[in-house]
Structure formats: C-alpha cells, structure tokens
Amino acid sequence: MKWRRVEPGVHLRRLLAALLILGGSWQVAAGGYIQAKAWLAQYLLQSAWQTTQAGGERIRPWPWADTWPLARLRVPRLAVDQVVLSGASGRTLAFGPGHLPGTALPGQAGNSVISGHRDTHFRFLRDLRPGDRLELTPANGEGLMYAVVSAEVHDQSDLWLLEQGQTLLTLITCYPFDALTPGGPERFVIRAIPVLGGGAIPPAPAATSTGGRRVYL
Amino acid sequence: MARQKTVNHLGRDMWFTSLASLLAGVVTALLLGLLVFIFIPPVAAAESPVEAPSMPLDPDQVRRGSLLLRLASGGVAVDAPLLHTDVQMQVGGMLARVTVRQRFRNPGTEWVEGTYVFPLPEDAAVDRMRLRIGERLIEGEIQEKEAARKTYEAAKRSGRKASLLSQERPNIFTTAVANIAPGETVQVEIEYQQTVAYRQGEFRLRFPLVVAPRYIPGEVVEAAEVTAFQGTGWARDTVAVPDASRITPPVVDPREGPVNPVSIGIRLDAGMPLSRLESVYHPMRIESDAQAIHHLTLQAADVPADRDFELLWVPEPGDAPRAALFNESWQGDEYALLMLMPPALTATAPRVPREVIYVIDTSGSMHGDSIIQARAALQLALQRLDPADRFNVIQFNHRTSALFPRAVAAAPGNLRLARQYVEGLTADGGTEMLPALQLALGQQAEQGVLRQIVFLTDGSVGNEQALFGLIHRQLGDSRLFTVGIGSAPNSFFMTRAAQFGRGTFTYIGKVAEVAEKMAALFARLETPRLTDIEIRWPQDQAVEMWPARIPDLYQGEPVLVALKMAAAKMAGAGLPLELTGDAAGTPWRQQVTLRGGAARAGVHQLWARRKIADLMDRMAQGEAEAGIRQAVLDVALLHRLVSRYTSLVAVDKTPSRPADQGLSSKALPTNLPKGWSATKVFGSLPQTATASQWNLLLGTLLLIGGLLISRWSTLRPGLVPGMDNASARGRRV
Numbered sequence: 030m031k032w033r034r035v036e037p038g039v040h041l042r043r044l045l046a047a048l049l050i051l052g053g054s055w056q057v058a059a060g061g062y063i064q065a066k067a068w069l070a071q072y073l074l075q076s077a078w079q080t081t082q083a084g085g086e087r088i089r090p091w092p093w094a095d096t097w098p099l100a101r102l103r104v105p106r107l108a109v110d111q112v113v114l115s116g117a118s119g120r121t122l123a124f125g126p127g128h129l130p131g132t133a134l135p136g137q138a139g140n141s142v143i144s145g146h147r148d149t150h151f152r153f154l155r156d157l158r159p160g161d162r163l164e165l166t167p168a169n170g171e172g173l174m175y176a177v178v179s180a181e182v183h184d185q186s187d188l189w190l191l192e193q194g195q196t197l198l199t200l201i202t203c204y205p206f207d208a209l210t211p212g213g214p215e216r217f218v219i220r221a222i223p224v225l226g227g228g229a230i231p232p233a234p235a236a237t238s239t240g241g242r243r244v245y246l
Numbered sequence: 247m248a249r250q251k252t253v254n255h256l257g258r259d260m261w262f263t264s265l266a267s268l269l270a271g272v273v274t275a276l277l278l279g280l281l282v283f284i285f286i287p288p289v290a291a292a293e294s295p296v297e298a299p300s301m302p303l304d305p306d307q308v309r310r311g312s313l314l315l316r317l318a319s320g321g322v323a324v325d326a327p328l329l330h331t332d333v334q335m336q337v338g339g340m341l342a343r344v345t346v347r348q349r350f351r352n353p354g355t356e357w358v359e360g361t362y363v364f365p366l367p368e369d370a371a372v373d374r375m376r377l378r379i380g381e382r383l384i385e386g387e388i389q390e391k392e393a394a395r396k397t398y399e400a401a402k403r404s405g406r407k408a409s410l411l412s413q414e415r416p417n418i419f420t421t422a423v424a425n426i427a428p429g430e431t432v433q434v435e436i437e438y439q440q441t442v443a444y445r446q447g448e449f450r451l452r453f454p455l456v457v458a459p460r461y462i463p464g465e466v467v468e469a470a471e472v473t474a475f476q477g478t479g480w481a482r483d484t485v486a487v488p489d490a491s492r493i494t495p496p497v498v499d500p501r502e503g504p505v506n507p508v509s510i511g512i513r514l515d516a517g518m519p520l521s522r523l524e525s526v527y528h529p530m531r532i533e534s535d536a537q538a539i540h541h542l543t544l545q546a547a548d549v550p551a552d553r554d555f556e557l558l559w560v561p562e563p564g565d566a567p568r569a570a571l572f573n574e575s576w577q578g579d580e581y582a583l584l585m586l587m588p589p590a591l592t593a594t595a596p597r598v599p600r601e602v603i604y605v606i607d608t609s610g611s612m613h614g615d616s617i618i619q620a621r622a623a624l625q626l627a628l629q630r631l632d633p634a635d636r637f638n639v640i641q642f643n644h645r646t647s648a649l650f651p652r653a654v655a656a657a658p659g660n661l662r663l664a665r666q667y668v669e670g671l672t673a674d675g676g677t678e679m680l681p682a683l684q685l686a687l688g689q690q691a692e693q694g695v696l697r698q699i700v701f702l703t704d705g706s707v708g709n710e711q712a713l714f715g716l717i718h719r720q721l722g723d724s725r726l727f728t729v730g731i732g733s734a735p736n737s738f739f740m741t742r743a744a745q746f747g748r749g750t751f752t753y754i755g756k757v758a759e760v761a762e763k764m765a766a767l768f769a770r771l772e773t774p775r776l777t778d779i780e781i782r783w784p785q786d787q788a789v790e791m792w793p794a795r796i797p798d799l800y801q802g803e804p805v806l807v808a809l810k811m812a813a814a815k816m817a818g819a820g821l822p823l824e825l826t827g828d829a830a831g832t833p834w835r836q837q838v839t840l841r842g843g844a845a846r847a848g849v850h851q852l853w854a855r856r857k858i859a860d861l862m863d864r865m866a867q868g869e870a871e872a873g874i875r876q877a878v879l880d881v882a883l884l885h886r887l888v889s890r891y892t893s894l895v896a897v898d899k900t901p902s903r904p905a906d907q908g909l910s911s912k913a914l915p916t917n918l919p920k921g922w923s924a925t926k927v928f929g930s931l932p933q934t935a936t937a938s939q940w941n942l943l944l945g946t947l948l949l950i951g952g953l954l955i956s957r958w959s960t961l962r963p964g965l966v967p968g969m970d971n972a973s974a975r976g977r978r979v
Contacts, residue, residue, distance in 0.1 A: 042955055042956075042958065043956065045952075045955055046952045046953075046954075046955040046956035047952070047956075048952070049948045049949070049951045049952030049955065050948070050949060050952035050953065050956070051952075052945075052948045052952075053944075053945045053946065053947070053948030053949030053950075053951070053952055054945065054949065055945070056941045056942070056944045056945030056948060057941070057942060057945030057946065057949065058945070059937075059938075059941045059945070060937070060938040060939065060940070060941025060942035060943075060945060061938075061941075061942065063936045063937075063938035063941070064938050064942075117932040118932075119933060122932065122933075122934065123936070127932070129932065144931065144932040144934050145934060146934050146935055146936055147934055147935050148935055148936055148938055148939050149936070149938070151934065183931070185925065185930040185931045186318070186499070186924060186925055186928075186930050186931075187931070188320050188928060188929065188930070188931070189320055189321055190931065191931075192320065192321075201931050201932065201934060202934045202935075203933070203934040203935035207939075208935070209937075209939060209940040209943065210937060210940050211933065211935035211936055211937050211940075212933070212935070213935070216931045216934070218931075
C-alpha cells in the first residue's frame with residue numbers, strides 16, 4: 030500500500046502508456062481492416078465475376094452483399110485488374126470501385142461513371158497518363174478499349190460531369206490523394222474515350238438524348 | 247550489493263536516458279512532419295498528371311457578355327429572363343384577394359420565351375391573368391388546357407406576345423411568356439381569391455414563394471418523340487410521375503446567390519381588435535390607420551423567393567369570431583361561405599389508450615435545419631406519451647426502417663431507446679414515401695385503442711395522387727396527422743394527406759416554433775373530436791354544399807362550407823339549419839339561422855374552387871378520370887377558374903417579333919429553399935476516401951508513444967535522487 034501513496038505518478042504513467050498502446054492498436058486495426066477488406070474483397074469478387082460472365086445476373090459475391098459485379102476494369106500498363114461493382118455507396122466502395130447508378134452501364138451508349146477510393150482501389154488513378162489504355166469488360170460482352178484523354182480536379186458538386194451526351198468512361202476518386210482525412214470537396218476525374226483495337230466499341234448516344242438523365246437523390 | 251546496484255542503475259539510466267532522448271527526438275520529428283503534412287497542401291500533387299482545373303462550364307455555351315448562372319440541378323442557365331415578383335394582398339375578415347405581378351426582363355440579345363414554375367396556396371381560386379406590355383393590358387381568357395396551349399403556341403409562332411398560365415398541381419403553376427424582345431420587360435398579373443385558415447383562435451395566411459425540388463420516384467419513361475411543349479425541368483418524366491419535367495424547375499447553384507426578388511404589401515381589414523399581428527418569417531413594417539386597417543410592407547425592399555411567407559393575426563380573447571357568413575348573388579344563384587365554430591367541448595371523455603406511430607422523413611431534402619426541427623419535434627412527442635400508450639418510430643428515405651418490429655409499450659427502457667434513435671437520425675438519400683406509409687398503415691391496433699400516425703416530412707415528392715390513394719384505401723381506424731417541416735413544404739400534399747387521413751396538418755417553419763406548434767398538435771391528439779358532422783336543411787331547400795362530407799373537427803377548428811342555393815333565401819326570415827354531430831360518443835346538435843351576411847365579390851369562385859377540390863379528391867378514391875374531368879371542366883369554365891383541365895391565355899393582337907428573328911425558350915431558375923443543401927438533394931460526386939491512412943499513422947504514433955512511456959516508467963526510479971532501493975523494487979512488482 031505504501032508505494033501507491035508515495036508515487037502516484039508512476040501509476041498514471043502506466044495507465045497513460047496502456048491507453049496509448051490500446052488506442053494505437055485500435056487505430057492500426059481500424060486502418061488495416063479497411064485496407065485488408067479492400068484487398069481481400071477483390072479476390073472474393075473474382076469468383077462472383079466469373080459466374081456473372083458465365084451468364085448469371087446479379088451474382089452477389091457473398092450472401093448478405095447489397096451489390097454485385099458489373100464489369101471488369103483493367104489497366105495493362107499498371108497491372109491493374111479490378112471488378113467493378115453496382116452502386117457507389119460507401120459500403121460498396123469499401124469492396125471495390127462502384128458504378129454510379131443513373132449513368133450508362135458499361136457497354137451502353139453514354140457516359141459510364143465509376144468511382145473508387147483514393148486510398149485503396151483507385152489510388153492508381155494518379156499514375157495514369159494521357160493515352161493510357163483502359164479495358165472495361167461488361168458482364169455479358171466483349172472488352173471495350175478506352176484511352177485516357179484528360180485528368181482534372183473538380184468540385185464534388187460539379188454534377189455536369191455525369192451528363193450523358195457523349196460516350197465516355199469517367200473515373201472519379203477523391204483528391205488530394207495524400208490528404209489524411211476523408212471528406213474533402215475535391216474530386217480527381219479521369220475521362221477516357223472509346224478507341225479501336227480492343228474489340229467492340231460502345232454505341233454513340235442517340236442525337237435526341239443530349240440533355241442526359243439527372244441523378245437525383 | 248545495494249550500493250553497487252545503485253551504480254549499475256545509474257549506468258543503465260544514462261544509457262536509457264540517451265535512448266529516450268533519441269526516441270523523443272524521432273517522435274518530435276514525426277509529429278512536426280505530421281503538422282507540416284496537415285497544414286501545407288501536398289506538393290506531390292504537382293507531380294501527378296493534373297492539368298489546371300478546367301472551367302466547370304460547357305465551353306460552347308459560354309459567350310461574351312452573356313448572363314450565366316450555374317445551376318445546382320446541373321448545367322448552366324444562359325441569358326434566362328430575370329424576374330421580379332410583387333405580391334399585393336387585400337384581406338377582409340376571412341377572405342383574401344391577392345394580385346401577383348411577375349415582371350420578366352430579357353437581359354440577352356435575342357428574342358426569348360420565358361417559363362417560370364412557381365407556387366401558389368393550394369386552395370387559391372385563380373380567376374384572372376393579364377399581360378401588360380408597356381401601357382397596354384391584355385385580358386386573359388379561360389380555355390380548356392389543351393386549347394389554351396394551342397392558342398398560345400400559335401401566337402408564339404406568329405411572333406405575337408402571349409402569356410399562358412397553367413396549373414401543374416393545385417399548388418404549382420407555370421407562367422409562359424412568349425416573344426420578349428432583347429432588353430424588354432413584360433409583366434404578367436395573376437389574381438386569386440382565398441379563404442384564410444382559422445384554427446385555435448388564430449388566423450394564418452400563407453404564401454409559398456418557391457417550389458422545393460421534388461423527389462421523383464419511378465422508372466424513366468423513354469419518350470418516343472420530343473414534343474415542343476415538354477417541361478423544362480431537371481427531372482425526366484417517370485411512370486409514377488408522368489409530368490415530372492413540368493414540376494422540377496432548374497435550381498440555381500446557391501453559390502450564385504439568390505435570384506427572383508419578391509416585394510410584398512398587405513392591406514388587412516381584420517374586422518376586430520387584434521392582440522397579435524405578425525409576419526412570422528419575414529420582418530415587416532406595420533402601420534395601422536384610424537379605421538383599424540393595417541398596412542404591412544417588407545422591411546427590406548425585396549426578399550429572395552426561397553421560403554414560405556406567413557402572416558398571423560389573433561383577435562382579442564373576447565372578440566374571437568364564432569360564426570361568419572359571406573354571400574354573393576351571381577347569375578341568378580345565391581352563393582355563400584359559412585364558418586361556424588362549434589362550442590368548446592367539455593373534455594370529460596376518459597383518456598383512451600393510444601398507439602402512436604411516428605414516421606419521420608430522413609431524405610436528403612430534410613438535411614440541415616429541417617432534420618433539426620423534426621428531431622426536436624419528435625423528442626417532444628416522445629415525452630408526451632403515457633405509460634399506458636404504445637408507440638413506434640419509423641424513418642424513411644429511399645429505405646424504410648422501424649425502431650421496433652411492432653409498436654411497444656411506452657416504458658422507460660423503450661423510450662430511452664427511442665430517444666437515442668431519434669437523436670442519431672441524419673438526413674440523406676431519396677424520398678420513397680409509399681413503403682413508409684404502407685408500413686405505418688399496414689398494422690392495425692387492438693380494439694379500444696386509438697391509433698394515430700404522426701408523419702413528419704417536407705412532402706417533397708411528385709407522386710401525391712398515388713399516396714392519397716394509399717391513405718384512402720388503407721387508413722382503416724387509424725388517423726394520420728401531418729407535420730410539415732422546413733422552409734417550403736408541399737402544403738398541398740400535407741393538407742390533403744391529413745384530410746384523407748382524417749387528421750390535421752401542422753406547419754413548423756423554424757426551430758423556435760417547434761414547442762408551440764407541437765403543443766397545439768398534442769392538444770388535438772389528446773382531446774376528443776367531433777365526428778359524423780351533418781348539416782340539415784329545411785325540407786324544401788335544395789342546397790349544393792362543398793365539401794359534400796364535412797371532415798372530422800379537432801378542438802378549435804370551425805366548420806367551413808361553401809353553399810349554392812336557387813334564390814336569395816338569406817334575406818328576410820333567413821334560412822334555418824341544424825348542425826349535428828358526435829362528440830366522443832355524446833350526440834351534439836346546434837340550431838343556426840342564416841340571415842344577412844356580408845356581401846362579397848368572389849364567393850362564387852370560392853364555392854367553385856371547393857367543388858373542384860372535392861371532385862379531384864374522388865380520383866384518389868378510385869373514380870375514373872373521364873367523368874371527373876367533365877365535371878371539373880363545367881365548373882371551371884363557368885366560373886373562369888384555372889384548374890388541372892383549364893388554363894388562362896392572353897394573346898396580343900399584332901406581331902412584335904420580326905419573322906427573320908428566332909425565338910429561344912428559357913426556363914427561369916428558382917432558388918433552393920432556405921436551409922437546404924444542394925449536394926444532399928441533387929447529390930454530389932461520390933465520397934471516395936476512407937480514413938485508413940490516418941488511422942494507420944495515428945495508430946503507429948500512439949503505439950510508439952505508449953511503448954516509450956512504458957519504458958520510461960520502468961527506468962525512471964534511478965533518476966530520482968535519494969530514492970531507496972526497496973521502493974524501486976516495489977515499483978517493479
């Protein structure tokens with residue numbers, strides 16, 4: 030009992046140390062979990078993707094998933110190979126890049142918009158260069174080849190980026206890439222146009238549908 | 247030994263001290279690096295293939311000298327006509343005559359057609375539209391909607407100035423003005439008649455100023471062809487809302503600042519001394535003259551059209567009206583508007599156990615002030631529950647979820663859960679209202695339990711008719727009370743839903759009102775109401791009364807009916823009538839004789855407006871549209887009223903636009919309602935970052951710090967002079 034009374038400071042320090050270690054482990058675990066989930070999910074998704082390609086519709090990669098594979102995105106130069114999911118909610122994006130509902134489905138006329146997390150799947154966006162080839166394979170079709178034409182930074186409210194007037198592939202991720210905390214207003218936007226040489230070319234949009242469908246929440 | 251050990255300790259301590267300093271240095275460096283990292287924008291960005299951010303406008307749309315407005319609903323508006331609205335209200339007793347002057351100015355260099363989608367009160371009887379060109383006034387003509395549109399289109403093509411006023415919803419109208427010359431100003435004057443709502447001893451006159459963005463459910467209809475007169479809205483027509491493109495005017499980006507300034511002037515002849523007169527949301531100057539007539543003008547010259555206007559006046563306690571009668575002879579018939587306040591019920595009825603289902607809208611349009619108001623209102627409502635009551639909380643956006651699978655007892659534990667649940671509610675996503683109402687109406691209460699649904703929403707949906715139909719079919723013994731939240735709720739939906747739900751509508755426009763308005767609602771929920779109200783006329787008297795069935799009355803609500811009779815019966819001996827009803831099981835009757843009354847122009851139009859509203863309600867009750875359409879057409883054309891099937895059109899005689907000049911159509915942008923968030927309504931590009939890197943960095947730093955301190959606390963004793971060995975050992979234990 031005596032030592033407690035004489036030196037309370039030591040106890041405090043131990044408590045502090047324990048708290049710091051505990052907090053640190055928790056943070057490392059939380060961060061690691063996100064990264065691990067992003068990495069692991071793509072493996073699980075590959076098998077769901079194969080079933081989808083074999084003619085399945087809306088194959089859920091795991092029974093409780095609220096999303097399903099829509100397409101496969103490959104960047105040969107950067108050795109990127111990812112399964113694109115349906116929907117772009119936070120829950121979906123944890124597992125893979127997501128196709129924004131309301132925009133053209135991969136392979137259809139119009140602007141297909143895919144978004145992904147800047148710190149996991151879509152980190153490679155910053156390494157893309159104009160002219161890079163992107164191969165997008167829809168669930169029931171041949172691979173479509175796109176070429177990167179621009180990389181720009183826009184505000185998150187610039188919804189005109191989703192307009193459907195042109196046949197495009199738009200890849201969106203958060204910007205800046207190395208910001209520590211999420212929630213910033215800026216987005217890094219890659220635009221790619223269809224090119225010959227990869228198989229099918231998505232059809233051009235009909236002349237009447239220039240206005241484009243608005244995405245409304 | 248002991249001594250040597252101390253020496254040893256000292257040696258180790260020195261070693262540790264230097265190591266500790268080293269580590270501390272490393273940590274300090276890391277922390278400093280982190281600070282730099284946080285506060286200085288990343289330089290690495292310059293190396294990535296980023297071009298300079300491009301102008302967020304379509305380049306081909308930008309012309310020198312054009313007036314450009316970024317739109318939150320997508321795209322830009324180029325040279326859209328500028329609008330100023332002036333509202334003048336003449337209020338006499340319970341009736342209001344309102345003139346709305348819309349001044350369109352063309353700022354561009356080409357001839358334009360402007361279309362403006364705007365709100366009016368849901369019970370407005372719109373009977374006049376005039377087009378003012380300079381000093382000339384062209385009177386609008388009532389026509390069947392399709393015929394009016396053709397008249398307008400023909401005038402537009404031939405270069406003549408024309409204006410068309412059509413109704414999209416009882417509270418949404420569109421003005422179209424064709425052939426405005428560059429730099430020219432053209433004015434459209436709209437007039438309507440309205441009754442002032444009188445409840446709980448208060449008169450409230452509301453004037454909506456903006457059509458809030460509506461959620462449009464359903465699959466998009468791919469139009470086979472684009473017709474010239476399609477709507478100019480940001481939404482596409484869907485199966486559930488076939489006119490979506492006509493009720494969703496473009497919304498200006500809030501960063502552009504508000505558009506569409508409005509000036510308001512009111513002449514109020516209340517006819518009784520007032521204890522309170524207040525413009526609730528817009529500060530006004532009030533001047534009263536010797537005849538006790540109040541003149542009100544806005545304190546600011548103009549206000550932006552971004553939230554509802556409301557004028558409130560309360561008579562002195564002794565002067566609250568018990569009855570009012572307004573009449574008019576028109577085309578050989580006698581029309582009357584009758585207000586009767588039933589005697590206050592002595593609330594002796596035993597308290598019935600209740601099952602209260604709270605339904606709260608957590609869609610994106612509720613983000614900001616609205617969800618704060620809704621949460622506060624709901625917390626108050628939870629406090630008000632009795633231990634014998636049962637309750638549940640349902641929230642919905644594009645998904646519906648309930649706190650409990652079924653209603654539970656209002657026990658302290660359940661209430662605590664509910665309070666936490668309500669506190670954690672956030673607003674985002676779409677507004678799929680049907681499933682939520684289905685869930686709330688789907689379960690029925692046990693015998694002898696009063697089932698009440700309190701529905702908190704801004705009503706920003708486009709599929710009102712489908713919802714009315716659902717409420718009508720599934721209501722059963724439940725009662726639906728709507729609570730309108732936010733700066734510009736859809737009053738048409740809220741009042742009609744409450745009427746179909748045999749409840750009442752409460753409007754909360756700011757957080758400060760929550761307590762007062764909810765207290766009034768609780769009073770209505772907890773006191774018995776008058777049901778099965780009927781008016782008996784003398785045998786020989788043919789009276790056409792609207793509404794045909796008098797709705798249930800809650801405390802402080804008057805009977806308000808519009809009447810049409812063959813001849814002037816109210817002169818002389820007057821017209822006796824008997825009012826009967828049921829007050830919580832006790833029959834109730836009142837004898838009244840209608841005599842005299844105040845002669846007022848426009849009573850016949852109020853009667854016609856009520857008849858149209860009643861007819862339209864039958865559509866939600868399942869009647870076929872064809873028959874209703876004909877009945878509405880007959881009334882609307884005779885009384886010159888704008889309705890779903892009739893429009894007002896005014897056409898100039900001579901063409902003004904030269905044949906070689908083109909005409910471009912522009913939709914006027916509207917404001918986002920005050921307190922709304924554009925990104926929560928129209929969405930934003932997806933959130934595409936996680937905190938994983940931050941987690942990892944912070945975690946590593948914390949771990950280093952923790953290890954360091956734990957090492958330090960073990961080596962620290964030797965550093966303290968004069969400390970004995972025993973205590974050093976004891977510490978290690």
